[in-house]
Amino acid sequence: MVTLKQLAEQLNVSVSTVSKALNNSEEISKDTIQRVKELAKHLNYQPNRMALSLKSNKTKTFGVIIPNVLNHFFAKALYAIEKEASRQGFSIITCVSNELLEKEEQSLQVLSNGSVDGFIMSIAEETQVKNSTDHISLILDQDIPIVLFDRVADLSCDKVIIDDFGASYEATKHLLSEGRKHIVLISDIEELSVGKLRTNGYLKALEENIDYKQPPIVIHVNKDNDVEASIENLFMSNPKVDGILSIDNTSGVVALHKALKKGFKVPEDLSIIGFSDENVLVFTDPKLSTISQHTMDIGKATVELLIDRLNKKNTTTHVTKTIKTNLILRGTTK
């Protein structure tokens, strides 16, 4: 690595002259500035980021902690965050909590020593189940800003969410408007904050509809066990099902496959609505109708909020930004 010192020696000037010249200081003569810049370019001088960070107490780096990169939603959120951060001159250090509280604690701990200017995170499943957020508060107490997204907790920090309740409320209302009489909700995320909200939206929509006589049916599928078996089971125990709302990323696709296999006509006999990113490529036939999450907007918003927060650190009021969802009707709804 080329340093200011080396440039200074070659040019027979002091280190600070070189520093000022490269920063276009008024104090330095045009002539010197040019000489310095030429040599710097020639030797491909790059200011050492560690020295800069130490001096300025800013790292231009964010810590991003997500539960699972293999989930398409989080992968896309990560993509959006990286894109916007990089556009604004920030780097991101990525940690995957793998849905575990301990890994999440460890990641926050390891990066809270001046490695990052702030965090963007979505909370691990275990953390939500145990409702244990002390490790997060500990960081906030140290005045390191955190922006939570999607899976949030009751903490005073900025947040980016979607209207989970409203989204599944609308989707359920759509199924009702099609005249569906046996609408089942399936989910592999009932333990999560977002899972509960989405389920409540479904329940509320059914409850409000006076013509709908059936009790609501909520099927919990277990990610670790056989998703396909759980869904086959659903068709066995609910042969009259004519509407399915999947509130996670994958079970809607499985339900569609299984329904077609069982001989259901989709969407004539049965409507299915999934939950996903807006333009996910699902190669199903017919194409799955979904509640679309606008993941790029979510990721971008987290970065914007965090940068805002860094620019006015003392403000104590926190923002919760809600990103719009859309119900996109494709081939699995009438």
Next chain:
Amino acid sequence: MVTLKQLAEQLNVSVSTVSKALNNSEEISKDTIQRVKELAKHLNYQPNRMALSLKSNKTKTFGVIIPNVLNHFFAKALYAIEKEASRQGFSIITCVSNELLEKEEQSLQVLSNGSVDGFIMSIAEETQVKNSTDHISLILDQDIPIVLFDRVADLSCDKVIIDDFGASYEATKHLLSEGRKHIVLISDIEELSVGKLRTNGYLKALEENIDYKQPPIVIHVNKDNDVEASIENLFMSNPKVDGILSIDNTSGVVALHKALKKGFKVPEDLSIIGFSDENVLVFTDPKLSTISQHTMDIGKATVELLIDRLNKKNTTTHVTKTIKTNLILRGTTK
């Protein structure tokens, strides 16, 4: 952030005493060590990473540059890299090149100023098409180690690859052994080094088989255009197709869907083999047979090679590690 200076003031000792005490120096009395450690724990002292990095010229951080996080293979590789790196006490700064040369250049540039100890990367499509690797050589010339994986280039650095040629050679031989007479290869990655190798494996297997009379058929599907249309077209123009080898991550699934729709019996009339991670959850029926890539092993190997390289930086011989693949026969082959 609590600093050594603050601890020193509270304990009425010098900064260097505190530093030595925390590092269990022999020079410091047991008694002092204990007092220092207690206060450090109580105030949650964390050594400032930037200061440490500046001093030691080591960051304990890797730059990871991947072309696309939404591709399941790269998402899983990233997961594996993060997991192994974090296990060994390293953080990773993630950059997504989005298959663009310029973003790749920029990412290398931005992080080569002392931000990372080395890079792990897979080359962007545009970079491979233009065969432009000067930006990578520039980093290697500065003695910053790079480990390339999957999509590699002809550079003197460590690499982790799979036996792309051998994998599709084996898969094609399997299709031949089933007695298939019209085997088509489909690919959306013909521009990539790995795409070419895989295609060559297919060609070689056909060529070697004296009973196989047909000319090889290689279908290029364009990711940006309608993949489904290209594949429908394949069935139109090759009605006698009885074997399909997909050498990318997605086109095999699409081909299966379309084949079933066309009324092909799979695997009776038609065998299909895809290319993917070992335990990818594809909810198809029948389940897709695949060449499995052992992505976790690939990611882990990149980290191991990079750490090895850092420990013996002067060695000039470079390692290329080849990770085994498996042909996993599920429901779409006989």
Next chain:
DNA sequence: AGCTAATTGTTTGAGCGTTACCATGGATGT
């Protein structure tokens, strides 16, 4: 012309948080 005052261009020095090396001072042993 002769002096101070202002301007310009540069260097010096301190400090960000650490650690490594060397110095210091007090107690102990012979």
Next chain:
DNA sequence: ACATCCATGGTAACGCTCAAACAATTAGCT
């Protein structure tokens, strides 16, 4: 009285920036 040991303190350095000091030139004024 002097060498030896022990516990601790001081200083410099990593690469950088910023305030303050300084030297050299130019301008302003009697």
